[in-house]
Each structure stands twice: as structure tokens, then as C-alpha cells.
Amino acid sequence: MVIEIGHFSVVIALVLSAFGIVSSILALKTRNVDWVRVGRVSLTSIFILLSIGMASLIYSFLIRDFSVHYVATTSNSQLPLFYTIAAVWGGHEGSLLLWVFILSTFSTIAVWLHWRTQPTIMPYLIGMECLIIMGFLLLILFLSSPFDRLIPAPPDGKDLNPLLQDPAMVMHPPMLYMGYVGFSIPFSFAMAALFSGRLGEEWIKVTQRWTIFAWLCLTTGILLGGYWAYYELGWGGYWGWDPVENASFMPWLVGTAFLHSVMVQEKRKMFKVWNLFLIIVTFSLSLIGTFLVRSGVLTSVHTFATDPERGLYILIFVTTIIGIAFGSLMIRAHKLKSQVEMDSMVSRESMFLFNNLFFLVATATVFLGTLYPLMVETWQGTKVTVGPPYYNTVFMPIALGLLFLMGIGPYIPWRKASQASLKKNFLVPLVIGLLATIILFTLGIRSIFALAGAFVVGFSGAAICIDFGKISSLYSRRASVSFLKGSLSAFTSNQRRYSGLLTHVGVLVLVIGIIASTVYQTEKVVSLKVGDEFIIDDYRVKLERIHEVRGKNWSAQEGVFEVYEGDSLLTKLRPQKRVYDASQTPTTESAIYAKNMGHIFLTMPDVSPDGVAVARGVINPLILWVWGGGGIMGLGVLLNIFRPRKRDE
């Protein structure tokens, strides 16, 4: 009964979404604000109805109603409570419902939040969001319904994929979807600007916080996915250039470009077409990503079940939205000629231009690598894969270029940089960058990637620290307070700028972590019997015993490994080879010990019947800097979003 209530609510929501589009069109035609109010009520009602839909699904999971098909295929009676809730978005149908639920939540908030200040674009905003909602609801109700019954109901369900029975995995989809959906708000505002012809800076100023919030969610979602892959998949890596990983990375790249590029329009009323183009591409990539992972066009560990019919519908839907967006842009483009020309190739404007170009080229390389297998298969019939070597060769140099720009951009003047200002701002950072490279070289490091990375990190890091140090000491001297107090005043005096720079610092920390854990990773794979030991780096690892362990819904063979540094026992690591009861799926559970901000990472991929274990040990230096860097990035964004409002905002 409950699930039918949920189903019915979603059906009504579909009708209301169509109505929301109609009322918005009527609002524009009749110029009657009552129609806009009707649209707002429709959107709000959609939110309430989809909440009921989600609630009914969650409830069915909690009471273990296996007569609901989706509940039976993604959970079972032994599944712990926490993961039972997560199972709601563990499969294709439920995750789509989550997507549209978040979409309706954000849309409703956006409409209510900006109602008073943005009356003119409201009909466009409501209409666009309702159009996207309608597209998803049609997909859900006709081709991917989580509300279908399974009669007769099985006595127990299948199971949630064991790989998903994990805390990071629980949060990963909601975070990602909040990112994708978050970008739909500036996208809809951009569409509103294009349709209404009000092509000034308004839409950018209004959506600035939405954009960085969406960026924060998307970044967190991607990092969570990487973190999960790292300890759950058991190969000690956190990024594989898998098609579905790339599908989330591409909107992130263009979204980051957009986030920066809008500053130029705010400051100098330039890049108008760029910004519209960038947000359209960002949201399009979110939708294309949704298409790629659910249509069956690509294969990966992440993809949901394949179904060409479903894929065809999604393709039509995505094409419609993207077609409308690019079409509007091209029609209006001629109205967007900026009055201001770029003064010089050595200016902040040009740095932002390079920023946009580099991010777009980076996205294009990832896009090409992701789609190449599909192209070859379609035109030649053969199957190929594109692996890390391609991405590392093509993407890394661009990434280094971007990191270099990160150190120049904030410190180069607008309009035109004089030789004197260039020298003043960049001489010392350049020297420090070179010093960093030389130091690493003398330490025996020869990897081009690490050396170039050292240069850009040293350069950019120095630029940020020197600038902030100068401003902080200025403030501390002016008010005769300590340097610390001075730096606090400096930070809050221009919180938007400095929180952004804090995020940049986070990026540098992340990059150092990536370089260290990639270039200096040591690895050893050995076969051992109980009592044997092996050496990795400065550590001695001894297999003490192998025994059976039981969990709530799994059983495992666990190896107990003693890790020694010199003669002292550091820790005992317990990697497992697990089998989940319901699905009989095996997983490799890794064991990790943190030391010196790096990880000793151990897995036991195989145990033969005669007691010979294969153990794989990895030392990942400074890997905690990867997650820590991500944390600093997030902190910077939060300080940006929650900054005191200035008079002109």
C-alpha cells in the first residue's frame, strides 16, 4: 500500500511538472504574476510529492517489503540498517529517483530564495527546472520505476552489491548528484538570461554561491569515490580513468573553469559568451554523464544495467535539453558582444582566458579517451580499451599548466601588467619554484612529473604565501596587533578572495599528495605460508596466522600480519578475503596503517587451499595529503559561501 502511495505521488508530480511548464509560458505571455505564483506552487508541490515518493521507498526498504521488485533486487533481510537506507540509491531506478528528488529540492529552494530579488526571470527559472524534472519523471515512471511490484514476493531479497556496503559509498552518490543538480541552478538562470534577453551580470552574481556549493558537492563526491576505490577495491589506487569516473570528472573540469571565468564578467563585463557557454557545457556534461552510465553504451565496474530502450529515451531527453541550450546561445550570441576589448595578453583577463582554454582542452582529452573505445567499436567492430598511459601522457602536462596559472592569476593585475609588477610579484616565487625542483633533483628524484610538479607547486605556493604574508603584516602593523590577529583581519577583509586562495592551497596539498603517492609508491606481491615474512621499504611484514572470521552478512578468511619497523612491532594488519552470504560475491578487504602521513596498505587477494597466501603490500607516501588537501579545499569553499555579506551584494 505504502509503495503505491509513493508511486501515485510521483505520477501527480509528473502532471504538475508539465503544468509548471505551461504556467510559466502563460506567465510570460500574459505578463500576469499570478501565473508565476501558480508555477511556484506547482514546483513546491512537486517537492512535497517527491518527498512522499522517496519516503515510501525508504519505508519499503526498512520494513523489508520484498514484494517491491526494487527492494528485492537491492537488499535482503540480513543487510544492516545503515546500508538498507543506502540501498535506496544502490540501483538504477532508486538512484534516478534520488536525482530528481534533489533536483526538486534545490529548485524549490532557489525559487523561494530569489523570489523577491529576481521577479523577472522567475517564469523562465520555474519553466526550465520543471522541464528537466519532467524529463526525469517520464524516464522513471515509464522505463525505470522503483515502484513495481514483484508478485509472488520472494522470501528474501538478493542483496546490495557488497562493494556498496560501505560508508563512503553511501555518501558518494548523494554528493555527486547534489553537484550535478547544483549546477542546474546557474544553468537555469543562464537559460533565463538567454530567453529573456537580460544578458547582464545579474545572473552571475545571484548564482555565485550556488555555483561554488555545487562545486563543493561534486568535488567531495569525486574524492569520496576515490577514497572508496582506494581502500575497498584493494589495489591501493584512487583513480583509474574508468569511463564512469571520467563522466564525473568532466563536468568538474568545466565547472571549475566556469567558477573562475565568471569573475571576469563581474569585474570587467567581458567573457559573457564564454560564461554562458561554460555553464551550458558543464550541465550538459552532467546529463551526458547520466546518459553514459545508464544507457549501456559504455562498460565499467560502475555502470548500471544495460537497456537500449532506456538509453534511447535518455539520449532523446539529453539531446533536447542540450539542443535548446546551445540553440538559444547561438541565437543570442550576437547580442553579447562585449564593449570592452582585452588590453593585453599579459593581464588577469588573459590568464582567465588561458584558464578556460586549458580546462576545455583537458576536458576534451578525457572525453576523447572515454569515447574512443565506443568510436572504434562502432566504426570497426573491434573492442579496445584506453588505459592510464594515454591519460597520463596527455592530461598531466595540462594539469601542470593549470597549476602554474593558479600561481599567476591572482597576482597579475587587471588590464595590463607592467614589467615592474611582474617582477615584484613573481620573481621570488619563480626562484622558490626552481629551488624546489633543484632540491628534489638532488634528492635523487628523476621523474619529470615530480620535478615539474615541484616547480609549479613551489611557485604557486610561494606566490600565495608571500602575498598573504604581506597583507597580514600590513594589517597587524596598522592595528598594532599580533601577526595572527593581522592575518585574521586580512582574511575577513576580503573573505571571498582569501577563502578562494585557501582552496588553492588545498589543491596544492592534494597535488603534493598525488605526486608523492604515485611516484614514490613501493609495492610488493609475495606468496607466503604462515610464519614467512617479507620486507617492503623499511618494514618487515610477517604472516602470523590465517583464520576464519564471520560478520553480520559475510564470512571471510583473514590473514593476521605483523608489521615491524626494526625490532619494534608497529601494528597488526588484518586484510580479508570475504564472501557475502546472500550473493556469494567475493571481495578483498584491505588493511591500512597510517604512518608519517602515508599509508602502509596490505591486501590478501588469494589464499590457496594448501595455506599459501598471496599478499600485496603497498607503501603510499603522503597519501593523507590527498584527502587532507581535499578537506582544505572544502574548508575554503565553506568560508566562501558563509562569508559576511558586503554592502554591494
Place this chain on the structure above:
Amino acid sequence: MTRTTQITILIVLLGLLSLFYQGLWGDPRHIPPILIGTKAPIFEGPDVESGEPLSSKKYQGKVILVNFWASWCQECKVEHNNLLKLYDEFKDHPEFIMLGINYQDEMPKARAYLKQYGSSFPHVRDVKGALAIDFGVYGVPETFVIDQKGVIRHKWIGPIVGDVYTNLTNKILTPLLNKSAPTI
């Protein structure tokens, strides 16, 4: 936005649309027919360690075990010791040949991998990836067994560990090699 830019965007979008549309009707899970029962392709390439040219023509009439691997492949590392063990077990049989094929890799990294993990049988470098396509290889590791008549008799996708190892040695290789054992 210039006319050129507009047209470029339009072409890119239409291209993507047609690509995705055609892609829908392919099956990404469908791996091309395993080639079992068909004649194995003749292959050649430089030896990974010495650089000398190697050709499978030299080994016609023998039982050849071919293993595709790469230095960046994690599962390959897991099975490596088993491969060495397998070679050790069968190397004295006059009709047994074992060859590794290095897939989508860089020579220095491949050599370093062999140095680190051990090498006892020859490895061929798959220049241009043609060997992988000829064998229908979709990823690594993949292992093939070719009989004395040059016909592919067995293929395994994934690492050779545990039961897979026992199955390969006892149920595939041993019978094939014993069949040709001279009758006393």
C-alpha cells in the same frame, strides 16, 4: 560567437549524437567470440628484455601457453608467481612453450616489472596492439592455451590463482602434453 565556432559546435554535437545513437545498439558486455576451436594467429615482436625478434612460427607443433600482461595491471602482479611456478613445473617437457605478451605498455616499465617480479620465460612486446586485437584481448591478464595443431583450446580472463591454476595445470595442460607423450 563567430559563425565558424557555431558551426563547429553544431558538428561536434551532431557527431556525438550519432555516435551515442549507434553505440546504443552495441552490447558493451559482449566480448567477441572466444576464438576457441579456431586457429591461433601467428604473432611476432621484439623480446621485451633483449629486444631480439621473436616469432610464434618457431614454436609450431608445440603446446603454447600465452599470457597477456602489463606493468600497470594489478591482477597481473597477483598471478605472476603462479606463472613462474607453472613454467617451472612444465618447462622440461619438450613440447611445452610459454610466452608472455606485454600489452599497451612502455618498454622501460615492462622491463622494470620483469626485473622486480622475476622472469624465466620469454616475453614479446605487442607493438601497435595488433596481437591483442588478433587474439580478441579486452583487458589484462588474459591467458590462452594453443595446442600442437595451432588451435586455441582454452582462454581465461583474469588472474591464474587458486582453482583456476589447478584447473589449468591438471585439466588443460597435462592432458594436452600427455597426449603427445611417446608410447612406451
